[in-house]
Amino acid sequence: MSESLLDCPYCFAVVEPEWRWCPVCRCRLPESKAYVLEQQIVKCKSLIEKLNERFSMGEVSEKAYLDLKGEYQQKIRDLERGMEAAKLEDEKARARNAIGDGAPMNQT
Numbered sequence: 001m002s003e004s005l006l007d008c009p010y011c012f013a014v015v016e017p018e019w020r021w022c023p024v025c026r027c028r029l030p031e032s033k034a035y036v037l038e039q040q041i042v043k044c045k046s047l048i049e050k051l052n053e054r055f056s057m058g059e060v061s062e063k064a065y066l067d068l069k070g071e072y073q074q075k076i077r078d079l080e081r082g083m084e085a086a087k088l089e090d091e092k093a094r095a096r097n098a099i100g101d102g103a104p105m106n107q108t
């Protein structure tokens with residue numbers, strides 16, 4: 001559970017990953033790539049479920065079903081790979097923030 005919680009990089013308020021703005025300091029929150037990818041994975045999985053239903057009702061031919069399912073599974077694998085990297089980026093961003101290297105303020 002605590003894994004999904006993020007801190008606002010500006011005021012350190014606890015924010016939900018899907019929030020775009022910090023409710024405390026009103027700053028725009030950095031978008032969590034891992035969260036976005038996770039949503040896409042969830043969507044792909046639900047598409048496969050719906051496809052399974054349609055196939056079991058005989059509305060989709062086996063060839064189309066297997067083809068589509070394979071495409072979604074491939075996409076999920078790609079997304080999962082991307083999520084590993086994105087999680088690391090999120091962690092790095094939080095670590096940078098923790099040591100005072102966060103929030104680029106027009107540094108030159």
Ligand SMILES: [Zn+2]
Pocket residue numbers: 008009010011012013022023024025026027
């Ligand atoms: Zn804030």
